[in-house]
Amino acid sequence: MDSPSNPFGRKRTVALLNSLPGITPFSQHAILRFQFIRPGTRREAEGVYRIVQVPLSYTFQHMRCLISFLFGGDHEDMQKMVDMDQYEDEERGHFFEVRKKIVMYQPKYRQATIRSGEPWIRLSSAKDPYRYKADWDFDDDKDGESVCGSEEEQEPSEEEEDPWRWEAEDELTLANLWPDAKHPDFDRGIIYYHTCSTRDERPTQVHITYDRSITQRRKGRGNAPYVFRARGDVFISPLADLGPSETRDKFEYPLMQMSRHLWNDPSNAFARYLHRKAVLPIPDFDDDEDQVEVEVENSYMSTPGLTTSPSSPMSSSSIPLSSFLYTFPKHTPGPRPSQRKRIRYMSKRLERSGRGEAVKKLRHVLEREESPVDDMEKRRVIASERGYQSEEI
Known part of the structure; x- marks a missing residue:
């Protein structure tokens, strides 16, 4: 039976997706810079960014929703985040990369942009670990906007160890990357690749690094993000209402200085956004139940010596077969697709x-x-x- 304590159940997934973690002191929060990068477009050195104080207890599922919250993500786009089956075979899905020993571009050229880094962790509820190599590594484009990912990072052979470690979005937290908030490791960074609309489209990126420009320290406790500074009014998700002659430029203002009150007021704005977007669809078990009944009926029909004649006990019973099936729990919760993918991935590594x-x-x-x-x-x-x-x- 599904219950909140079942680690593979849907109720636990809903609880994780539509609620924030517990309240912690602000000393256990990280001040991060979210640098928005759209391949194929030129930008100034400062670019579009948000400087945000984030609890270290946030998982990467919280981080994905936070990115959508900060950069005008489409509401329907967040619905796709929780529809695991929809992305079971999706090749254009989102993913996170966590890198160590990162090297940044010069601030006068591109601020807060990761140039390279040592492979460490990848996370995605959308991509299959067996197929991600060809689609996850992106070379530099003409404008140099797509960084991190080169021809040197090819799929390892059977004898080589995969440099990337696969983790679950709903399990890994920021505290796993920066355990000490007072003395953080500035050489670690995150790159988020947003879901592509088409296979040929290069994904929009958000580079997340520790920010050292904010000297102001807040006192107190909380579990909500707090925006210190923001620049650029953009939309990370595609704009569905564009006309045939309209472009993003008509609605986006990348040079605009944004008011932090857009995200900080009211104080529970992100909690409400998270709760409103993370709604799991109600599963439809009708097809599964019909299939179970057919399989059970066929199994009796294939039993030697068993017939459906009037003298058969099965046919003379006044209680239909389906009643026996419904006497017991009909569905045992199994691992989610993301769990199954990680299990297959670890099995493959053990084989090596x-x-x-x-x-x-x-x-x-x-x-x-x-x-x-x-x-x-x-x-x-x-x-x-x-x-x-x-x-x-």
Whole structure:
């Protein structure tokens, strides 16, 4: 049965998506700069940005909703965030990259823009880890707006270790990146790639780094983001109401100094935005129930000696078969698509490692039909899997 304590259940997903984490002191919040980058467009060095105080307890699902909140994201776009099945095979979905030892562009050229960095973590509820390599790495475009991602970052061979680590958006928090808010690691940064409308479109990026320009410190406690400064009025999501002769330039003002009260007033503005956008659709189980009934009926029909004649106990019963099915819980909650993807991804990595080779060897030994399995051989394989020497058995 689905319950709030079930880590794979939909109720827990809803609770995570439409609520903020607990209140923490402002000393445990990070002051981050969100630098907006749209490939193919020229910009000034300062660019479009938001400087925001964010609780370190925010997960990356909170961060994605926050990015949409800060940069005029479409309401319908946030609905796609929680529709996991819709993005099961989506190749244009969003994703996060977390990099260590980042190198920034010169401030006079491009402020707060990550030029390169050491691969570390990738997160996405939309992309399949088995297919992301070709679509996730972007070369520099003509204007140099798409950074991070080069020909050197090719898919590793079977012998090589993947430099990226796959994590879940609803589990990893900012505190995992910056554990110490008083002495943060400024060499770590995040790049968010927004969902593309078409396969040929280059994704809009938001570079997130620790900001050192804000010396003002707020006192108190809270769990909501607080905007210190903002520049540029843009829309991260496509504008659906544009006419055939209209462009984004007619509605966007990238040089405008924005008032922070647009996001800070009222104080629960982001909480209301999060609650309004993160609504999971009600699942439709009718098709699944019909399929279960058909499968059960066919299984009885295929049983030797069982017929549907009037003398059959199954046909003479006045209680329909479906009544027995509905006596018990009809659906056992299973892992979400993002969970299944991570499990498959980790299984693939284990196959590449030495432990994976030991598992293969043990499976081969156990499946041999010609000769019985020697106990010492079993123990030797198991010891090899655990990293022990065979002499120590």
